[in-house]
Amino acid sequence: KQEVTQIPAALSVPEGENLVLNCSFTDSAIYNLQWFRQDPGKGLTSLLLIQSSQREQTSGRLNASLDKSSGRSTLYIAASQPGDSATYLCAVRRNTDKLIFGTGTRLQVFP
């Protein structure tokens, strides 16, 4: 059974810091991995999608890497801003249709 774990559960940092959020999964036979952002009480915003054949994806200040063999992905946020404050979720998809989510990392960036 696939399990997804995110560390740390919460993070509070001053503005301007570079951040690394971690996601690990127990079954390396994934089709793709997706990172999401969720603001309190809101839906999920897709940040990055990494296919199993890819090593990393970049979008603006965000960079996500994937090491399938070790069951790990990291989301790197450069030069963090207060507007980055949110919960970040990673989800993996096997050769089935559903996404399996971690419990998220709650990020607070203070001025």
Added chain:
Amino acid sequence: DAGVTQSPTHLIKTRGQQVTLRCSPKSGHDTVSWYQQALGQGPQFIFQYYEEEERQRGNFPDRFSGHQFPNYSSELNVNALLLGDSALYLCASSLEQYTEAFFGQGTRLTVV
């Protein structure tokens, strides 16, 4: 492009009642999935619809049912509501099963 839209945004129901939640997928998307998110948890997969049929189902009781219409929009129905059904219900759409999933803003269901 309006993205994925869900209605209503908030809903309060009494235990034992029935509820219907609605979802319109992103333009061009043909696959709709439903997720339940309890407070402080990651979303849990309920089921997925493709070509008007349920393709896969998560570990949810038969009280949870759904439908997909020819225009790809979808409904989630929950019968005999329990207090534990209180959650944020999220709809996701994609083009075919394995591509990037886009989520709506969710429906906050409170059962009292």
